[in-house]
Amino acid sequence: MDALISRLTAALGPAAVLTEPHDIAPYGEDWRGLYRNTPRAVLRPADTAGVAAAVALCAAAGVAIVPQGGNTSMVAGGIPSAPDAEIVLSLARLNRLRSVDRAGLTLVVEAGMTLRAAQLAAEAAGALLPLSISSEGSAQIGGVIATNAGGNNTLRFGNARDLVLGLEVVLPDGAIWHGLRALRKDNTGYALRQLFAGSEGTLGIITAAVLKLSPAPRERATCLVGLASVAAVLDLFARFRDEDDAALYAFEYISGTAMEINLRHMPDGRLPLGQSAAHYALIELATTRRNAALRTTIEAVLGDALEAGLIEDAAIALSEAQRLAFWALREHVSESQKREGASIKNDVSVPVASVPALLDRAATMLAKTYPDARMAAFGHIGDGNIHLNVITTADPEALMADVNAIVADLGGSFSAEHGVGLVKRAAFGQWRDETERGVMRRIKLALDPGGGMGPGKVF
């Protein structure tokens, strides 16, 4: 190890190689506080050549690497798999904007740029990078792509993978794949960029990406609605979708319990409705159209829904400040739950029409088996993706297994947008059959025969 550190220091410069315990400890802690897997060392190369050199030296020495971006993974994806098990390679210094093409609506950014900085770079060019997650201020593009992050606008624009036109990747042997093509269409061989996206650092290290932008919307309209049942929430979703699916940028769900906890812990939390409800929907329409009068669309859909007895109460944001206040209610849910006490996070998905069955059956199961549990569900209901979080002191493994049994029965997934990482490896082994895992394992072995890239993740 000492010889490797010397070689890395010679290649990257002393400032890029951290070995002091107090320097490297933070890189081993995931932000949820689930693990403290201090790395063997931390590398902070300044550019792609530096990443390639570092990877080649570690591969030659047989020392494994885990790439780390903003370290905001919900499943401990960015830290070593065990204490002293791997070297962390931080992408934080590769944070340059390489280019913007407004006519072609593409953005070329390095892996270490935060998602927020990339959004602002798009905005400065009069365009929209339509990917938004709660951690966007610290999450970095490389990690966002490597975990195929989801968030609030996937309903309209897809996950991170769907926004990637090209990638630059350092492969497990240190070779660089120059796949930074800015093409909307390119049918030449296998879907490598889609494969590296979502591979959670196990197949290579993303160092830069070409992202697909959209024209900036000229208008947004946002409303918060109170409803009596999940079925009513889904019915309202279908009405908005069938009315103007292209303008439906977000359709988020917050259960009454999640909202109640939220309001208790938010400094300025205030429900903009006359009364509390059992369920809430936060809906945002947006468009590039001029004079689109999106508020009129919202009023029309909500008016019909009110008449049909579908909704109980609703508020439309009348200013940008109100719009941001509505969104703050949604964005603060996780933080409020953290303050409320021990909670178990289930990031699950089912076919959209099965969401009511999921929540009903989970509530019944919890009431029966976990008397202290409070189900504080929320999430991206338009995608069938529910964060079925439970406030309880019960055993996480047992409770997650009980939730997952319902999800499996409904044809769902145990990880809708957070990935597998360290936290869900056991679930991955249970959920996916030997054929599917076999195909993935053969791909892993083919691209990383030495096993030096993110060992212990996914599999």
Add this chain to the structure above:
Amino acid sequence: MDALISRLTAALGPAAVLTEPHDIAPYGEDWRGLYRNTPRAVLRPADTAGVAAAVALCAAAGVAIVPQGGNTSMVAGGIPSAPDAEIVLSLARLNRLRSVDRAGLTLVVEAGMTLRAAQLAAEAAGALLPLSISSEGSAQIGGVIATNAGGNNTLRFGNARDLVLGLEVVLPDGAIWHGLRALRKDNTGYALRQLFAGSEGTLGIITAAVLKLSPAPRERATCLVGLASVAAVLDLFARFRDEDDAALYAFEYISGTAMEINLRHMPDGRLPLGQSAAHYALIELATTRRNAALRTTIEAVLGDALEAGLIEDAAIALSEAQRLAFWALREHVSESQKREGASIKNDVSVPVASVPALLDRAATMLAKTYPDARMAAFGHIGDGNIHLNVITTADPEALMADVNAIVADLGGSFSAEHGVGLVKRAAFGQWRDETERGVMRRIKLALDPGGGMGPGKVF
């Protein structure tokens, strides 16, 4: 071989195993008439179990298979790689609609269903399968996905790969991957469905797919515009895109030469403009919105463009019959070129903003090097995808290489939507560096170590 045929006949039934020369010959001819690679036999299993049994038997006997759908590949992707080289496995009998979920907007279809039949199944459910290609009447879903087909609506909805939520695939050893999940979000391991999509039958055989639908549009508006330059076409594209990108379902280009040839060969071909132009754009807006008045949007954008001296002439379709007539002009371009005489097809893409440079430089090169050549370009200009076809008796290899040199210089691709197949293997070897081809080759070897799936394709 005889023993294998006996075993296949026992497994699939005699009607599913063709060996007579006059029965099997058509399966060896690609529709462009470039090859006559008669297969060793043709298998027509009736269901997924039959496909799996056939694949397992062939793998055990060391006989390679090429899967075939509608056999509409532009690059001879569905036929054997050489005469008597492989067995063709036709998916034509797997043509069932398995299910439709209107609430979840998903469609589960088998590989042998034609794209047109799948579109109609979506339509019958009040939804839209937003994928449209000229060959949709005979192209089958399995092949459409395996080649990641593009077409007229990729601008708004992406290629075939982007519409696939789940797949059922028979792997090279005959095992079945049950990946038919109908989930909008599922972040659990590698992007297998994206990998099989576009793999051109070299990694496994797609037997069924879950496709993502959209709500059916309530309104469409279509116009044909004459312009003096390609730069003007792109400028007009940017205006429509920035005005209402969500409604811009198609923005197609037809060069003056392509249109002139087209009108000469179409039985009822008629230019709906007062005068001919050097360049044409066929533009379609669509939306689910009520009273969207899309024609007013078109009039406004075209009015501004006329005032800015950008366009020469324009016609808006005033009836469904007119709309179809406009589209017929676009759809008939290939057929007309076939009738005009020998033509060389270049399905290339460049970053959108580089399309004028591409066409200018190609015209200059052709005038200089190929005096008899007529460039009859058309295509999906909004995606930067131009079918840079050339009517000429010149040597195809030399001319394609000269076009490709320009495309490469502009950071483009030698195959935007047609894939590699047999026709573009040489280009694939020249264009993609050893690192990229190495990654793909390792994936191929990992999933198909015996090389029994579509040998000679892509690589």
